Amino acid sequence: MAFVQIVAMTQEHAADIVTWRYAEPYERYDLIAADPGFLTDPANGYVALVDGGVLIGYRSFGVEGRVPGGSYDDSALDTGGGLRPVLTGLGHGLGRQAIAAGLAYGYERFQPAAFRVTVASFNTRARKVVESLGFVHVATFNATTDGSSFDILTCQQSLDRR
Ligand SMILES: CC(C)(COP(=O)(O)OP(=O)(O)OC[C@H]1O[C@@H](n2cnc3c(N)ncnc32)[C@H](O)[C@@H]1OP(=O)(O)O)[C@@H](O)C(=O)NCCC(=O)NCCS
Numbered sequence: 001m002a003f004v005q006i007v008a009m010t011q012e013h014a015a016d017i018v019t020w021r022y023a024e025p026y027e028r029y030d031l032i033a034a035d036p037g038f039l040t041d042p043a044n045g046y047v048a049l050v051d052g053g054v055l056i057g058y059r060s061f062g063v064e065g066r067v068p069g070g071s072y073d074d075s076a077l078d079t080g081g082g083l084r085p086v087l088t089g090l091g092h093g094l095g096r097q098a099i100a101a102g103l104a105y106g107y108e109r110f111q112p113a114a115f116r117v118t119v120a121s122f123n124t125r126a127r128k129v130v131e132s133l134g135f136v137h138v139a140t141f142n143a144t145t146d147g148s149s150f151d152i153l154t155c156q157q158s159l160d161r162r
Pocket of ligand 1: 022026029080081082083084087088089090091092093094095096099117118119120123124125126128129
């Protein structure tokens, strides 16, 4: 069982993450145009996920988790992220552990009234994981970038129920 921890986004982690390429149909999650310096800038809300010191993923907190075209307000803190591509889809619950670790960190650091995620409608894998953590669907919209469908889910329950 992995022991997932949140640590600061270093230049080394960021340089690794921008090379990650997800298999179809998840390639839209590639941070293909991202500058490592953008990920390390604390203003952009990225943190790294490690297991035994090895980088396994990242999480973001704030507007980076939003998709153009969605209706957002400040009643919830947006969060997003991803696992290292080779670790996705293993069916071992690693993504669930990763997101749960991110929520625990985000709750302690930001004390939000609620968390919000925006998930591509085709991404049943991610949807299953966030719903297992207590997220509930609140809206569906089409992205202004390419017209593709996204769902917004929020979670207000306290951490002790996860
Ligand atoms: C989304 C993510 C966190 C999920 O974590 P994961 O460890 O890969 O997920 P798992 O392999 O445990 O699969 C989760 C569930 O989805 C199911 N699943 C996997 N692929 C599926 C598919 N194509 N269709 C339907 N269900 C699927 C699994 O069977 C599992 O179900 P279970 O909980 O009933 O056992 C991870 O894949 C990731 O970081 N992906 C990066 C890109 C991305 O999708 N980002 C989403 C941002 S919101």
